[in-house]
Amino acid sequence: MKLAKLALILGMTALLVACGDDEPSGDDDNAEPESEVNSNDEQSPDDNDSANNDSVNNDTSNNDSANNDTSNNDSVNNDEPTGYDGPTYHDDIQPMMEANCVGCHVPDSIAPFALQTYEQVKETALASHLTMVEGTMPPWPPADDCGEFQGHRGVTAEEVDLFKEWIDEGYVEGEADDSTDGQPDSGLTTLDDEPDLTVDWGFDYTPSPPGDDGIDDYRCFVIEPDIDEDKFVNLVHTRPGNAEIVHHMIAYMAPASQSDHIDSLLAEDDRPGYECFGGPGFSDAEMLTGWAPGALPMPYEDGHGVRIAEDSQIIVQMHYNTVNDPDGSDRTEFDLFFVDEEEYPDPTELVIVPLGAYDLFVEAGDSEGEAYAEGPTIPLDITLHGIAPHMHLLGTDIYVDADTGNGEMCLIDVPDWDFDWQGFYLYEEPIELASPVTTHLTCGFDNSASNQPPGRTPEDVYWGDGTYDEMCLVYFIIDRPPGM
Numbered sequence: 083m084k085l086a087k088l089a090l091i092l093g094m095t096a097l098l099v100a101c102g103d104d105e106p107s108g109d110d111d112n113a114e115p116e117s118e119v120n121s122n123d124e125q126s127p128d129d130n131d132s133a134n135n136d137s138v139n140n141d142t143s144n145n146d147s148a149n150n151d152t153s154n155n156d157s158v159n160n161d162e163p164t165g166y167d168g169p170t171y172h173d174d175i176q177p178m179m180e181a182n183c184v185g186c187h188v189p190d191s192i193a194p195f196a197l198q199t200y201e202q203v204k205e206t207a208l209a210s211h212l213t214m215v216e217g218t219m220p221p222w223p224p225a226d227d228c229g230e231f232q233g234h235r236g237v238t239a240e241e242v243d244l245f246k247e248w249i250d251e252g253y254v255e256g257e258a259d260d261s262t263d264g265q266p267d268s269g270l271t272t273l274d275d276e277p278d279l280t281v282d283w284g285f286d287y288t289p290s291p292p293g294d295d296g297i298d299d300y301r302c303f304v305i306e307p308d309i310d311e312d313k314f315v316n317l318v319h320t321r322p323g324n325a326e327i328v329h330h331m332i333a334y335m336a337p338a339s340q341s342d343h344i345d346s347l348l349a350e351d352d353r354p355g356y357e358c359f360g361g362p363g364f365s366d367a368e369m370l371t372g373w374a375p376g377a378l379p380m381p382y383e384d385g386h387g388v389r390i391a392e393d394s395q396i397i398v399q400m401h402y403n404t405v406n407d408p409d410g411s412d413r414t415e416f417d418l419f420f421v422d423e424e425e426y427p428d429p430t431e432l433v434i435v436p437l438g439a440y441d442l443f444v445e446a447g448d449s450e451g452e453a454y455a456e457g458p459t460i461p462l463d464i465t466l467h468g469i470a471p472h473m474h475l476l477g478t479d480i481y482v483d484a485d486t487g488n489g490e491m492c493l494i495d496v497p498d499w500d501f502d503w504q505g506f507y508l509y510e511e512p513i514e515l516a517s518p519v520t521t522h523l524t525c526g527f528d529n530s531a532s533n534q535p536p537g538r539t540p541e542d543v544y545w546g547d548g549t550y551d552e553m554c555l556v557y558f559i560i561d562r563p564p565g566m
């Protein structure tokens with residue numbers, strides 16, 4: 083974990099204490115406009131969900147303080163002040179939260195508090211405004227001017243201004259409109275269809291981060307998929323068992339030839355699974371899927387899928403961050419939906435191929451380290467469906483582009499790499515890269531003393547799987563080229 087990241091989380095805890103546990107007396111409640119009332123029945127469909135109330139500790143005290151103001155209740159009853167035409171919670175703020183924040187800010191999730199009700203949003207509004215101004219929330223690492231991705235998150239400058247105006251106007255709640263106050267899509271949703279296969283390692287795992295004050299545990303679990311022929315995975319729905327601690331999941335497929343090696347990894351300690359950080363611990367694994375908080379299930383196009391060979395093993399790499407729930411355990415499962423082979427007897431096979439700067443070297447102390455890789459020039463048209471960049475803790479930025487028969491194309495640009503927000507990005511529309519295609523990968527690293535994981539001093543860094551090794555790696559999700 084980067085120092086800055088740790089500081090952020092610690093800072094955030096402080097912030098929560100500051101805006102969560104304190105008595106709200108004397109804060110901005112008093113500055114509310116005459117009309118502002120919190121206790122209305124129709125305020126939100128979430129009221130009867132006790133988990134929501136738990137997640138922001140001061141709900142009740144907050145209601146109390148607003149309820150004391152009985153004159154307001156009588157006179158306006160939850161409506162905005164007469165003649166008010168500024169932003170209200172129900173018309174402007176709630177839709178904005180739903181579109182950009184609620185995917186993670188739900189109870190019992192990796193995000194530290196919920197943003198689903200008027201009180202929750204109001205209580206954290208100043209901090210929320212700050213994170214939006216700074217661009218840290220909602221987390222969306224790719225730069226907007228390179229690649230258009232599904233599930234894009236981001237607030238516009240106008241939305242941030244509107245949010246500020248809402249604060250300045252005194253958090254006007256406005257009238258709840260039943261048609262917009264649905265249960266938001268949290269990313270922890272269920273899908274209607276029955277999955278073809280559920281992948282599950284089968285027991286509760288309690289993370290055990292190394293060191294006295296460690297908070298990160300990286301663990302790989304090995305699962306034999308219950309299939310008797312090769313299958314094509316069109317959609318994965320990941321269901322984190324304990325969303326408070328699951329920071330990301332990456333699933334790989336191991337060829338049968340690796341099974342002895344995997345057995346030796348499993349024997350390294352007497353806990354379930356084996357320790358793994360940057361990858362599954364061997365190089366010829368193929369990637370199956372990845373998940374990070376807030377990610378919604380995204381199907382490939384109809385008839386497209388990643389092949390699981392019948393004799394392969396699935397390696398599920400989990401990154402746990404135990405800050406929110408130090409003693410918690412987890413059993414993450416994911417549902418696989420296969421390409422329907424009656425409808426698509428000849429599925430288009432997708433492969434997830436890596437390009438890495440395996441000769442990576444960043445000298446101790448170098449704050450502007452770089453690694454670079456160029457793929458082989460491929461004399462074929464390539465259909466690119468998605469992309470997943472990967473570095474470890476010292477990475478600062480990663481950039482991928484391609485020279486093609488149609489000119490140069492920017493494929494992804496992450497100007498401010500954050501290990502905790504790894505993404506598996508699918509393009510809005512697959513990109514056609516015309517022959518000949520040469521891909522380039524450029525990574526930046528900061529190996530100075532100010533950017534070390536806790537307790538570390540700078541050391542020379544090379545490519546490797548370990549926490550203190552580095553990677554400069556990108557996975558391309560492409561149609562399997564003929565002959566590959």
Ligand code: HEC
Binds near residue numbers: 094097206218219377
């Ligand atoms: C992809 C998941 C996700 C989304 C979407 C998201 N957050 Fe967060 N948020 C988190 C997590 C996780 C944390 C805890 C700190 C961290 O890990 O960065 C957090 C922390 C915060 C904090 C505490 C301060 C801080 O920076 O740590 C605020 C305030 C916040 N989020 C507001 C928002 C707002 C407002 C939105 C929508 C505009 C939003 N978040 C969208 C996951 C998310």
